[in-house]
Amino acid sequence: MPPTPSVDLSGEAGWLPFDAPSLVGESLRFVSGEPDGNRFRVRYYRDEEKHLHARIWFGPETGGPPGHAHGGAVSAVMDEALGLAAWAAGYPIVVGNLNVSFRAMLPLEKVVTLESRVVSAQGRKIMVHGRLFCGETIYAEGECLCITIPGR
Incomplete structure (x- = not known):
């Protein structure tokens, strides 16, 4: 399948581009590793409060029900973005539990926004919440229990 034409993943006013791969390395290749592919296209941003945002395009290779993204594709994006939100807040983590509603x-082939934020940090447990939406429509909400990596 030839690559789909370019997709506008521009951020909102006040969002600054965020170089996620430079922070966590190659672990992002599953979701956001092909910026011009037919699966996912993701661009990350941070706002003035340092919360992580993303513009995401779900391409034809993320299909599940006819004409719609597969729930596993949505979950993969939530896993990457919510975990990355913890890293961006200064917590080197692995995901311990991810709940997606x-x-x-x-x-x-729709561009949506993901916003996420760290909501609590207690010992090694970091809780991150996020939602995937476009306009007034919320497609998914997630909460992620992250565990800090000892010695990092």
């Missing part, structure tokens, strides 16, 4: 079917 699907709210609406996500049409393929």
Whole structure:
């Protein structure tokens, strides 16, 4: 399948581009490793409060129900972005538990926004929440229990 034409993943006013791979390395290649591919296209940003945001395009190779993204594709994006939100906040982590609540079917080849934030940090446990949306439609919400990596 030839690559799909370019997709606008521009951020909002006040968002600054965030170089996620320079922070966590090659671990991002599963979701955001092919910026011009037909699976996912992701661009990360941070706002003035240092919260992580993303613009994400779900391409035809993320298909599940006809014309819509597969729940596993949505979950993979939530895993990457919520874990990355913890890293961006200064917590080197692995994901211990990820809960995704699907709210609406996500049409393929649509650009959506993911916003995430660290909501608590207690010892080695970091809790991150996020939501995937476009306009007033929320496609998924997630909460992620992250565990800091000892010695990092």
